Amino acid sequence: MADNKQMTCATCKPKGLCGGKGLVTLKDGAWANNPLAIQVLGICSALAVTNRLENSLVMGAALIFVTIGSNLFVSILRKVTPHRIRMIAEVAIIATFVILFDQFLKAFYWEMSKQLGPYVGLIITNCIVMGRAEAFALQNPPILSMVDGAANGFGYAVVLAIIGFFRELFGTGEIMGHKIPLFTDMYTPNQLMILAPGAFFTLGIVIAIFNIVKGPDKEEKK
């Protein structure tokens, strides 16, 4: 956690002003500082629930909902929150949003809720959510914080979807439960991809590709 905080803080310095800021924030969260692929945060859930594309998408949606909601409210309350208890306040807000989503799943998407098991509830402890609240929402106005939350949630969701897509395809020969002809006829689904090691391999490859495409960090070059 300590390391993570340092890493996120490098991005939280407000650069520039005016309208361009929203776009910079968006790009930063979703690409240049992608929480999963670049900062390598929140990988516990990314490894656990990505054995199927559908699970990954729901988990991504959950995180987008939580980061937007918690960033918004942490930001609205940032001037009245006593500094000493700000973290507890953040956790309370985050937990409220997470449980709301969990209840929603349990009520209307029972099967999905069973599949995701405890991992929806564990979003409370996801470094990405807390990290964005601490690093961004505390210093920035509500709307911009919402954009940041959406961008980071989106960045997480996209990487999750990529991992889920490949794990389901190579692990079961299906996509969203539909058989893909090429992968069921000529290829024997590799169970390893559905099990935990498959998640590690896929995540590693995704991180590597992200970093190759993005190129070396400008700050590191100096």
Place this chain on the structure above:
Amino acid sequence: MKGNVYTLFYAATLGIVCALILTFAASFTAPYKKANAEAEEVKNILLALNIAVPDETSSEELLEIYKKNVKEEERGSIPVYVTIPSSENEGAVAMRFAGPGLWGPIKGFMALNPEMTEIRGITFYEQEETPGLGGEIVKESFRGKFNGLSVHDEEGNVGIIIKSGSDKAKNRIDGISGATMTCDKVQQMLNKALQNMIGEPQ
């Protein structure tokens, strides 16, 4: 000092607001969650009784299938779920069983044929066994082995055996490698349920 009062006030207010929101959400979703839990149980009973259920079935449809095919009775003091005989199925009697597993409680339903001599099907709706080892008990590959398993040994004593080996007893099935503890415990709880149901040798 003033700061402390404000901090306490702020914490209390935030806590109360969050709690109110969650209480509202919980009471709003309560009926849906209850319906889901009921449907889940019904689904397990149907599965144990080997009554075909289409893949994508809503909870209402499940309850309908259940009402059409199953009636609840009591044998002794044990509630059982009996299939209403029809052209499609040969009838079965399901009962609940429960017991300690390796890490947490295991609960499920077991269905017997109407004569109470063979197991028809079995399901587990609650278990926390080691994933990949004991957790495999929920897989069709393990549950399927129970189909047609005799509940009496050669001497007519009630009981089944879950143990790998070449023993050809008619009341034995293979266990899961690496999950001996779980298999032993499942065997115990099933035998206890069978004892309660069928009692002493016929």
